[in-house]
Amino acid sequence: MSAVSFQNVSKVYRTAGRELKALDGVSFDIQPGEFFGLLGPNGAGKTTLISILAGLTRASGGSVSVLGHDVVNDFAAARKALGIVPQELVFDPFFSVRETLRIQSGYFGVKNNGAWIDELLQGLGLADKADANMRQLSGGMKRRVLVAQALVHRPPVIVLDEPTAGVDVELRQTLWHFVARLNKQGHTVLLTTHYLEEAEALCGRIAMLKLGRVVALDRTSALLAGTASTMMRFKMDQALPAELASHARVTGRIVQVTAHDTAEVERVLQILRANGCQPEDLEIGRADLEDVFLEIMQGAPRSLDQVKVAV
């Protein structure tokens, strides 16, 4: 049985007489024990899909189940199997961190949860804030509490919607260490993030959403191998020659150009030289997930029969 199953899910938002198709026939399954990444640009529909999974939003069509429990017809069982870390920070300012976690345990009917709450506080670096009021915490600390809250009832399926947005490097590492441990113990993880190096390091499989449709779905290693591109990275003060613009990415002084083989690398260098450009700190390496992501997102909208789906 799948840990999570999305079957032909669609969602139309109607606001001020306008219709917006946020999800358009999304179907994929996540198997128990997977560390699964859901990626896509802002507005792609990731949070909408997670809200439907969490039972917070109704799908306009299709169905979603968690460990075989339909999220509409069997809501209580589905919700109990899920631990959801929402993208938005929501909390009650009147309770302390520990009280917040106790209340959440009670919500799921879990009693005598003290030892696990202590472990969560420890594992997420919140032990010294256990008795602090929620409103006294910094933004990153509040996010840690949201993670702890999602995990109080030891859900088999953990869903993290951009858990590391605005979070410092140290906590990110703590958080990943903790979540990776839970995944090794058998918990299924569904993660959305805009930090693609995190997704590349953690996720065994990845689905990419664009305008509410799945445009890629495969093992992370296969997505990376699929492009087979070499990336040239260098710094440059001059403007990029027009001939290179179509397969280059420029961030300030840093230029990244794809090249499929040595001959292409030479051709790029020739064009640069012919245009009087002086690249510095030239590095040549393999394309990473960010390159794959941009290639897929910049590509012409694919029809569903072109979507690469691994079984």
Ligand SMILES: Nc1ncnc2c1ncn2[C@@H]1O[C@H](COP(=O)(O)OP(=O)(O)OP(=O)(O)O)[C@@H](O)[C@H]1O
């Ligand atoms: N409650 C709502 N009412 C109307 N439109 C909405 C609502 N929630 C989301 N949308 C629209 O649906 C689309 C998908 O939004 P969603 O929040 O799912 O994107 P996302 O992939 O999570 O983006 P981000 O990376 O910015 O979090 C967007 O165009 C958004 O404006």
Ligand SMILES: [Mg+2]
């Ligand atoms: Mg979102």
